[in-house]
Amino acid sequence: MPRTPLALPDFPWDSLVPFAERARSHPDGFVDLSVGSPVDPTPAVIASALAAATDAHSYPQTAGSPALREAIVDWYARRRGADDLSPANVLPTIGSKELVALLPALFGLGPGDVVVHPAIAYPTYAIGAALVGARAVASDDPAEWPVETKLVWLNSPGNPSGSVLGVEQLRAAVARARELGAIIVNDECYAELTWDQPEPAPSILDHRVIEGVRSGVLAVYSLSKQSNLAGYRAGFVAGCSELIGELLAVRKHIGLIPPAPVQEAMIAALGDDAHVQAQRELYRARRSRLLPALRAAGYRVDDSEAGLYLWATKGEDSWTTVAELADAGILVVPGSFYGEEPAKHVRVALTASDAAIADAVARLELLS
Structure with a gap:
């Protein structure tokens, strides 16, 4: 055929x-x-860490090295208002775009399912739905999200518009996703680049948003923007340990593993706020x-x-x-x-x- x-x-x-x-x-x-x-x-502290790790003769861990997972956990506690994560709640990725595009497939979505994304949005959210035959719906109003919704993408701060969702808006979105039984993910990679407030934009994992319940909630992050690591392909996802476990299991089969030197560079980047x-x-x-x-x-x-x-x-x-x-x-x-x-x-x-x-x-x- x-x-x-x-x-x-x-x-x-x-x-x-x-x-x-x-x-x-x-x-x-x-x-x-x-x-x-x-x-x-790329800042010297990061480039030096990469250079020192170039003898990468062994396969790296798909889950990330213990040191990297701890660095991600520490960073969320210090910068993102989420101080109760453990290594089971985090997973490094090969940048963030591959995860955005592959997430519907990694979670087993298919025809008949709906992926919601912002009305004005980075196009890869819709591409991820298309790859599995799901229907992409552009909507910023949780009340309009269809009952068939299985995955909701938020993007705050947003690309291209630079809009920021506040804690109450994030909380309302999480509540609606839970009503629908949908996974909700915030793409947060511009969070440190705020102009009208001294603090980073709120995370969907912030205690004020999820009130201690991470079930069904994920945050995606990239170091490309804040640390000039676009060429390193350095990102991670954090949140619900059950969902992180699902992603890890599939990624082990596929072989989606951040290179060991990049993992070392990420540790250096996450540990240096200056x-x-x-x-x-x-x-x-x-x-x-x-x-x-x-x-x-x-x-x-x-x-x-x-x-x-x-x-x-x-x-x-x-x-x-x-x-x-x-x-x-x-x-x-x-x-x-x-x-x-x-x-x-x-x-x-x-x-x-x-x-x-x-x-x-x-x-x-x-x-x-």
Whole structure:
């Protein structure tokens, strides 16, 4: 019988290629504010730990080394308001995107099941549903979540909008997921990058949210953003020990194991808060230049309370904005990539060098 390929949408970034070429043709060069990939160096304390662990002749543990699991537990207690986790509640992953995409499969979802994700969202949540034939539903209102829902994705702080869910909103979402018998997961990888408050954004594992009951609740985290480890592929998931046990069992069969040197680098990253604070201040300084420049050029910036992006609009079709900025040599991402309907916003990344941000600000001034 003929093979039936997976029915997946076109990769959205392919449609941005002509605009990237347009931006690159600018006589003063190209400013890429489209990709949320770190441009600053990996902190020395982390790179040194990786280098010291390169004699990795033995298979690493899928569950993570005991030292790594303890480091994750300690970090949740110190930074995320969850001080009662044990090693059985945590599991390292190969970055966070693979877990986001694979979670419906790892939990055995399939046709007839529903995966809920935010209305404006990173597209991989829907891709994970498509991979198993489940139905993806975009909704921010727990009252609208279908009875067939088996998995709920939250994303706070959000990509692309930078919106943050408060404790009460997280608690209401958890309560509704439990009514439905669904697993609920918050993708929290921008939590340390808050701009209007001194503390990290609330975790779904915070005591104020779950009130001591972790059943059915998970949090996903990545060190790519706070520690400049995108190339290391360093992430983890934490929460309900029963669900963590299910994930570990399947991942052992598949062989999804973070490399041993990366596990050592993660221990160093999780134990050092100073580099996170320093990186946050670098992004804060870039944001403080780019935000007023966008406003002066006629853009309204919505949400953007946390994370590495500004969610900007002129009230026009997002592709019109992409084209206008490409003509100025600046590449941004249209809201259509994230399910915004109608798409009026663009996502503008802070992940560019100080020099590139200054260049972008100068070009925006010419558009004012």
